[in-house]
Amino acid sequence: MDAIQKSLLEQVAELHDVPEGAYNIRANGKSAARNTTATIDIVSKTDKDGIDIIIKPGTKNQSVHIPVVLSESGLHDMVYNDFFIGEDSDVTIVAGCGIHNCGEQNSEHSGIHTFYVGKNARVRYVERHYGEGDGLGENIMNPTTVVEMEEGSYMEMETTQIKGVDSTVRTTNAKLGPKATLIIKEKVMTHGKQLAKSDFTVELDGEDCHTNVISRSVARDQSKQVFLARINGNNRCYGHSECDAIIMDQGVVAAIPEVTANCVDASLVHEAAIGKIAGEQLTKLMTLGLTEQEAEEQIVNGFLK
Amino acid sequence: MLELQHISYDVQQDGDNKGILRDINLTIDERFVAITGPNGGGKSTLAKVIAGIYTPSAGRILLDGEDITELNITQRAQRGVSFAFQQPVRFKGLTVKDLITLASGKNIGVPEACNYLSEVGLCAKDYIDREVDGSLSGGELKRIEIAMIMARGTKLSVFDEPEAGIDLWSFSNLIQVFEHLHERIHGNILIISHQERILNIADRIIVLADGQVQAQGTRDEILPGLLGETGGVCAALSNKVK
Secondary structure (H helix, E strand, O other), rough: OHHHHHHHHHHHHOOOOOOEEEEEEEOOEEEEEOOOOOOEEEEEEOOOOEEEEEOOOOEEEHHEEEEEOOOOOOOOOEEEEEEEOOOOEEEEEEEEEEEEOOOOEEEEEEEEEEEOOOOOOEEEEEEEEEEEEOOOOOOOOOOEEEEOOOHHHHHHEEEEEEOOOOEEEEEEEEEEOOEEEEEEEEEEEEEEOOOEEEEEEEEEEEOOOEEEEEEEEEEHHHHHHHHHHHEEEEOEOOOOOOOOEEEEOOOOOEEEEEEEEOOEEEEEEEEEEEEEOOOOHHHHHHOOOOOOOHHHHHHHHHHHH | EEEEEEEEEEEEEEEEEEEEEEEEEEEOOOOEEEEEEEOOOOOHHHHHHOOOOOOOOOOEEEEEEEEOOOHHHHHHHHEEEEEOOOOOOOOOOEEHHHHHHHHHHHOOHHHHHHHHHHHOOHHHHHOOOOOOOOOOOOOHHHHHHHHHHHHOOOOOOEOOOOOOOOHHHHHHHHHHHHHHHHHHHHHEEEEEEOOOHHHOOOOEEEEEEOEEEEEEOOHHHHHHHHHHHOOOOHHHHHHHHO
């Protein structure tokens, strides 16, 4: 890998070198490095681009890194990654995509990640998106995540997009079995003329299952964001979605809730708060000696932390 | 030393000028100075004028002889003015440690941040990583607000009703906080308060009502008049009612 690719890797996976444990690094549409362990196998798909990540039942405290980096302008990369998380396992999966586009053509990465989370398994899934490059070409990412959760399983999904992605549509579809829990934490910051749309659909099918979809976002300049949280309570369950957004300059944020209780024992809540930084917050930090600009940076950084 | 010379602050109300502060002349050079008086008398406005949040309509403000009237909030804070809000501000995402670090102006370690929290009666390990958001009670926020002023350690500290929301059991602790702050910094502490126990420790008490200084003097001169026949209710307010 060259210096640009290594720098992208640091941004999306906080990796300075090849990680420990299982990993698969994809650079410019091809597999660049791979490592498997005794309990985590990574197999290339034969019918299409992508990999199967197979985590054996009972695998505890292990991690899998599957970053993607694109440094060639005009590349349109599409992958299908399937994760089979064995029963009673407890793993962390770090995915992410970094694009460096100095050319005039658009660079695009679209990944479809499907998770099959086994009974009583616990997964922490971290996904970071980052773009850079001063070319005219746009950096485009359209990730899709599909989650199927079996009884008693737990998944925490953290997605972060802070910089440099011109256009993104994130689609997440999840189905929860009995006593399953899905926590989604999304952090987005857009600037310039960027567009970011998040479309979450969670089917609360199993008895006593639970989801919490939390979005914190900042829209600066002329950027636009749409947050759509669709939660269907199909059994005795609890669902909560929350969109908290700061708008700056001419930024626009739309939060669209769609909560449907198809069962009398379903309990669903949606909260949304959108607004500019409160004047009193700026004033308070300025009384501590910060300039208005420093105060604004601290508030935004804290908000997205 | 803080000097207020002919400070006035007007607002527009129904097309007329309303004087919230009217020709205030004060010098704050003692250890503890308390400002008291009825609600709406102009106390909080005066504190905000000192901190630079409000710009006075007329008059000059001098800090250690330097004219700071034209300086903004940040510049005044950097010159050594601290201000504890009556109603502390909540921040989503910023933790207690973040705010204390920002207040101290340097990258302090956890033990130092914990010292400030312990001083205001908060068990440091329970609070240091908490977000300063809606999950904290009003009393907890007030204590964190005071801890920030401790961490700043500037030559002038202004507290706007620091006792509000703090339970009675912690009151003597609050007084100790002011005493420790003075021992450490040797600066001037200006406290807006209605509480007798805080007025009791003041070297000078200023009574502000209708935007004007109605009376000022040592606690022995002012306190009996304030408490006298009114059973603890401010005399200026009592006169107003009469």
